[in-house]
Amino acid sequence: MSTQRTRVGKYELGRVLGEGKFSKVKYARNMENGESVAIKIMEKDTLLKQKMVQQIKREISTMNLIKHPNVVQLHEVMASKKRIYIVLEFVMGGDLYNKITHHGRLKENEARKYFQQLITAVDYCHSRGVSHRDLKPENLLLDSYGNLKVSDFGLSALPQQVREDGLLHTACGTPNYVAPEVINDKGYDGATADLWSCGVILFVLMAGYLPFDEQNIMILYKKICKADFKHPLWFSSSAKKLISRIFDPNPKTRITVPEIIKNEWFQKDYMPPKFQEDENVGLNEIDVVFSDSEEHLVTEIKETRPVFMNAFELISVSEVLNLGNMFEQHMGLVKRQTKFTSKHPAEEIISKIEEAAGSLGFNVKKKNYKVKLQGANIGRKGSLSVAIQLFEVAPSLCMVEVQKAGGDTLEFSEFYNKLSSALKDIVWKPKVNKREIT
Structure with a gap:
């Protein structure tokens, strides 16, 4: 059997990793050094018709600001005449949603490890003025070492989106994970709202189900606004206390990230991340890929050859590095x-x-x-x-x-x-x- 393989610049595109409404993510290999990457591909015409250019520029700018070991890294941005290519770190361990679906709820110590990594990553984002606004297990990837990587900054907000009252006013996110103040539509602090979502994620990791879950959206929102939920019996008392403080419907009295990091439950076996910040993708480069200048465009070369998965690609499609699960x-x-x-x-x-x-x-x-x-x-x-x-x-x-x-x-x-x-x-x-x- 055969099909066309496409080479874009120094990258050879492979299988589709995921598809969104306006984009497609493909596995790719850097032909110069053999490194595996994920490339998000978007059609320029579609972005223009949907008036999404500024949103994509904002997403790129956001990832450009965040250089943290628990955030998916942006390598570079390219463009051809018809498409935009965002080259990202390839994370091969699946996402937390699939992990819970496959294995069920996690033990408290394992859930704590992921929560620690999530909080430090989110705290770093907030220190750069970035609010994620769509934190959920589907957007938390796992690398081959089991480390968490925050992904999908498509709904993120930068400081320039804050209005004169110091708040954000665009309601967005996934209903089961949004904070009460986002639902109330009176303006909200992005960092505080993100923290509520982190609490929902922690609950899901340890319980195996959502704390707020109703088919009727209005009933769901009422439960969220009242923080109407119950802890499972197997939660430890210290975990219950922390989650209850996160699920404070009043954002002004809700526990803060510094308070969470000092929390006794959080501190158990906590290891702060160690990393060096890399050079950022130049902001001029972001503007160039949306321009009509052909000087910086990459070429798309298509060639026909058999599609055959090598050993590395086979491992990459498995949920963990275990051929027994293939x-x-x-x-x-x-x-x-x-x-x-x-x-x-x-x-x-x-x-x-x-x-x-x-x-x-x-x-x-x-x-x-x-x-x-x-x-x-x-x-x-x-x-x-x-x-x-x-x-x-x-x-x-x-x-x-x-x-x-x-x-x-x-x-x-x-x-x-x-x-x-x-x-x-x-x-x-x-x-x-x-x-x-x-």
Whole structure:
């Protein structure tokens, strides 16, 4: 099998790591030194039509300010005639959402370690005048050593966005994680609101479920504004006290980051980060990539060759550095992205997927062993869309990556269960372990 591979500047683009509404993130390799990176790719025309240029510039400027070991690092920014490329640190350990989905709630000591890293990273961001405004487990990545990395600064705020009253006024973030003052729409301090989100994350890590969770959005907001929640019995008393102080609906009396760092529960086994700040990406470079000047543009070179995953890429698609976890041994556990393997010919696999998806009411588009499925029904978060790509990992073995591109995660889980049933004859040695995302 073959497909086109694209080289942008010194980077060779590989598989898709994730897709957003206006961007796509791909794995890439620096051809000069072999370093792995993640590249966020955006269409210039789309950014202009959606009036998102200033937002993207702000995101780049924000990441340019934050050089911390627990924040995903920005390497450089490039542009071709049609696209913007943001080159980021490649973090290969998945995110905390998937970790909890896969393993369930964490032990208190492990949750504390991640919370310590999160607080020090967020504190550093705030010291640079940056509020993240969308902190949640999906945006907290893990590297190969198990260290936390804060990512996705697309909704972040810089000091120039603060109004004359010293507050932010744009309500944003994920409903279950937002602070009461953001909901009340009377202005809020970004740093204090971020701290509330950190408290929700700590609760989720130790409990395995959300402290505030209702299908009715108005009931959800009422519970958040009243801090109406209950601690699980297994929380230690000191952890309960800290979380209760974070979940103070009044931002003026809510515990502060310096107070959290001094807290006895937080201090256990705490090791402050050690790092050296690197040179920032020049702000002129950010403006250049949005200009019409061809002097600084990179070229896109496409070449056709077999798509074959080498050993490193195989490891990078596993959730941890453990080949025993390869190829989704727990076929019943479906997240936002999952994989299965097959010893059937690639053409047959694609044909079976097309047939199964069609019978489930999905519109199917195929290109170069990639399949895009678009659902006809409008679900809880719009229509479900699914991206599927096939890789050859050995002459007689293919890996199929199935990823939610849009829509609701639970609906994706239900879709995958039906798809996997339809494909059971071509899946290689599946082991069913029924579990659901909550």
